[in-house]
Amino acid sequence: MSETRFKRMKDLPSGHLLGSGTPMCAGCGGLEALHEIYDILGEKTVFVNAAGCMTLLSVYPFTPFRGSWLYTAMASAPAGAQGVRDALDILLQKGRMAPTDDLEVVVLTGDGAAYGMGLSATSGAIERGLDFLYVCYDNEGYGNTGQQYSGATPHGARTATSTGARGYPGYKKDLFSILAAHRPAYVATAIGAEPLDLARKVEQAKGLKGPRFIIALSPCPTGWDYDPKDTVEIGRLAVRSGVWPLKEYRDGKVTHTKIPGARLPVEDYLKTQGRFAHLFTPQRNEALLGEIQGRVDAYWQAVG
Amino acid sequence: MKTASRILGTALFLDGFEVQDAPRYGAERRGAPLFAYVRASRQPINERGVIRRPDLVIVADDTLVPMPAAGVMAGLGDFTVLLVNSQEAPSVWKDRLNLKGPVLTLPATAEDRQELRFAGAACAGAAAALLGVVSRGATERAIREELGPLGAEVVAANLERALAAFDLMAGHAGCVQEGTEVSASGYRHPEWIDLPFEDARVAAPAIHGAATSVEVKTGLWRTMRPVIDYSRCNRCWWVCSSFCPDSAIGVNAEGRPQIDYEHCKGCMICVAQCPPHAIEAIAERAAAAAEGGRP
Ligand SMILES: Cc1ncc(C[n+]2csc(CCOP(=O)(O)OP(=O)(O)O)c2C)c(N)n1
Ligand code: SF4
Ligand code: SF4
Ligand code: SF4
Ligand SMILES: [Mg+2]
Numbered sequence: 001m002s003e004t005r006f007k008r009m010k011d012l013p014s015g016h017l018l019g020s021g022t023p024m025c026a027g028c029g030g031l032e033a034l035h036e037i038y039d040i041l042g043e044k045t046v047f048v049n050a051a052g053c054m055t056l057l058s059v060y061p062f063t064p065f066r067g068s069w070l071y072t073a074m075a076s077a078p079a080g081a082q083g084v085r086d087a088l089d090i091l092l093q094k095g096r097m098a099p100t101d102d103l104e105v106v107v108l109t110g111d112g113a114a115y116g117m118g119l120s121a122t123s124g125a126i127e128r129g130l131d132f133l134y135v136c137y138d139n140e141g142y143g144n145t146g147q148q149y150s151g152a153t154p155h156g157a158r159t160a161t162s163t164g165a166r167g168y169p170g171y172k173k174d175l176f177s178i179l180a181a182h183r184p185a186y187v188a189t190a191i192g193a194e195p196l197d198l199a200r201k202v203e204q205a206k207g208l209k210g211p212r213f214i215i216a217l218s219p220c221p222t223g224w225d226y227d228p229k230d231t232v233e234i235g236r237l238a239v240r241s242g243v244w245p246l247k248e249y250r251d252g253k254v255t256h257t258k259i260p261g262a263r264l265p266v267e268d269y270l271k272t273q274g275r276f277a278h279l280f281t282p283q284r285n286e287a288l289l290g291e292i293q294g295r296v297d298a299y300w301q302a303v304g
Numbered sequence: 305m306k307t308a309s310r311i312l313g314t315a316l317f318l319d320g321f322e323v324q325d326a327p328r329y330g331a332e333r334r335g336a337p338l339f340a341y342v343r344a345s346r347q348p349i350n351e352r353g354v355i356r357r358p359d360l361v362i363v364a365d366d367t368l369v370p371m372p373a374a375g376v377m378a379g380l381g382d383f384t385v386l387l388v389n390s391q392e393a394p395s396v397w398k399d400r401l402n403l404k405g406p407v408l409t410l411p412a413t414a415e416d417r418q419e420l421r422f423a424g425a426a427c428a429g430a431a432a433a434l435l436g437v438v439s440r441g442a443t444e445r446a447i448r449e450e451l452g453p454l455g456a457e458v459v460a461a462n463l464e465r466a467l468a469a470f471d472l473m474a475g476h477a478g479c480v481q482e483g484t485e486v487s488a489s490g491y492r493h494p495e496w497i498d499l500p501f502e503d504a505r506v507a508a509p510a511i512h513g514a515a516t517s518v519e520v521k522t523g524l525w526r527t528m529r530p531v532i533d534y535s536r537c538n539r540c541w542w543v544c545s546s547f548c549p550d551s552a553i554g555v556n557a558e559g560r561p562q563i564d565y566e567h568c569k570g571c572m573i574c575v576a577q578c579p580p581h582a583i584e585a586i587a588e589r590a591a592a593a594a595e596g597g598r599p
Pocket of ligand 5: 144
């Protein structure tokens with residue numbers, strides 16, 4: 001990571017740009033990440049938002065943003081961003097907008113759009129070298145419609161469509177690697193519970209041109225089934241247990257930005273959430289717990 | 305409350321009624337004030353939609369009663385029974401709200417959030433008793449049916465609260481009067497206003513102000529209120545202000561954090577995260593009572 005103006009927590013902004021009064025759930029981890037991100041990105045942004053919980057942020061006549069917001073179909077946010085970027089470029093070219101008034105085009109979608117439905121539009125946008133920042137708040141399911149599973153749902157989690165003793169039978173897609181394989185300008189994972197790491201990554205992304213991505217794991221009290229007060233604690237446990245590696249891709253290289261020293265057992269993280277309760281009661285599912293731990297161990301062994 | 309309406313609806317159904325039950329909410333997500341309706345009849349029900357003249361109104365969160373924006377008093381008539389989940393006496397509410405109709409209270413359970421989980425079941429149990437036409441057995445079966453998928457523990461805990469509330473209200477059984485049949489021929493449609501089709505620049509829902517969401521007072525959502533003890537706050541690295549998802553904590557020029565109670569939703573993240581434990585969680589009910597209302 002290069003020079004940063006965020007050296008200590010004290011360097012984080014203490015006044016906030018994102019307006020209060022949004023309809024998001026109390027304790028929403030996605031909103032927490034968004035407000036931290038927006039503080040660093042600043043007001044000169046236009047958000048392109050695919051269908052999901054955050055669609056509800058801007059319900060006429062209310063918006064928490066200080067600039068424009070465009071709503072697109074679930075699969076099309078990067079295509080919408082292309083249109084907005086092109087329009088801005090034409091205005092700049094024709095001299096109808098001063099270069100100092102230029103805006104950063106920011107795509108904002110959930111994991112359902114990012115890991116699944118919208119992946120092809122994203123791939124196309126990278127192919128075209130679109131200059132934009134994509135922020136994915138990853139609550140590991142289709143939150144807005146009642147937490148059905150998505151391509152980001154972790155193995156074994158209960159969702160509205162993955163019930164039963166073993167939960168979701170699939171595996172969380174490695175979106176970070178899928179995106180990095182396209183060789184875009186920047187890809188990072190982040191989480192609201194680590195605001196300093198997140199601020200540095202937004203700062204990095206802001207300073208670059210081309211396709212840039214931030215995937216923020218977003219603890220979701222409603223979908224993950226826990227008390228809203230635990231959002232930050234659960235986020236921290238995701239990092240300290242090694243479940244959510246904090247890393248970035250730049251110039252063809254992947255760097256881990258926070259390597260957990262002594263990794264906590266994954267079950268310390270799983271136990272905090274109702275969506276994993278069936279792994280512990282009525283009796284412990286040792287095989288499944290062992291498998292989940294084994295995958296995390298294998299990941300970190302490969303990191304070295 | 306959505307579950308409470310389902311429990312009551314199912315209990316009525318089990319005892320032979322035709323039933324409609326439906327929650328109503330806007331775009332808000334979990335935590336926002338919510339209404340749920342139950343309509344029951346021995347005859348097929350042709351009426352649809354929101355209940356405009358309820359025979360029974362149950363308020364699970366009494367801090368919402370005096371808030372016009374919450375609209376819990378809408379449609380209350382002289383014979384409507386009002387049941388408030390509150391530690392205050394019925395007479396206090398009757399005077400405060402200047403009501404003619406009967407007012408009852410369900411003594412609010414403990415002030416912690418764990419107990420609040422069961423408020424819905426207690427309200428459903430109380431309602432079933434007040435109607436006087438729903439048996440204790442049907443109430444019990446309805447809870448088993450509606451909550452069964454959540455496991456035996458959840459069912460048992462909710463049953464306990466619901467049946468206790470049922471028994472508590474048994475003395476008032478039947479105080480809710482049956483409403484009169486609404487006839488379709490009496491329906492008068494609203495006075496429609498014609499909106500001409502305008503040019504997109506006029507008709508598009510453009511918002512020219514910034515951060516207009518602050519007009520929405522999400523402070524209404526709170527059941528617990530975070531309060532900063534400034535003698536213990538060490539003006540740390542503004543942990544609370546960064547972590548508050550709702551931008552409800554700002555830090556002033558002297559480095560003092562300030563909570564915006566008009567918007568704080570009461571998630572309690574700040575309480576859980578403050579390093580020197582300088583933020584305390586107080587029940588909104590108690591805090592509002594001490595101040596004579598919500599801020
Ligand atoms: C093509 C399409 N299919 C389904 C929907 C219905 N829908 C709206 S939001 C949503 C869930 C989106 O999930 P995600 O992107 O993870 O965002 P979240 O709701 O979790 O914030 C779905 C399925 C839709 N809007 N468009
Ligand atoms: S469902 Fe989850 S992601 Fe959606 S608003 Fe609620 S907490 Fe946030
Ligand atoms: S409880 Fe604390 S963290 Fe939660 S909304 Fe209120 S001020 Fe913010
Ligand atoms: S987190 Fe606690 S110590 Fe830090 S500013 Fe907030 S109230 Fe004060
Ligand atoms: Mg999602």
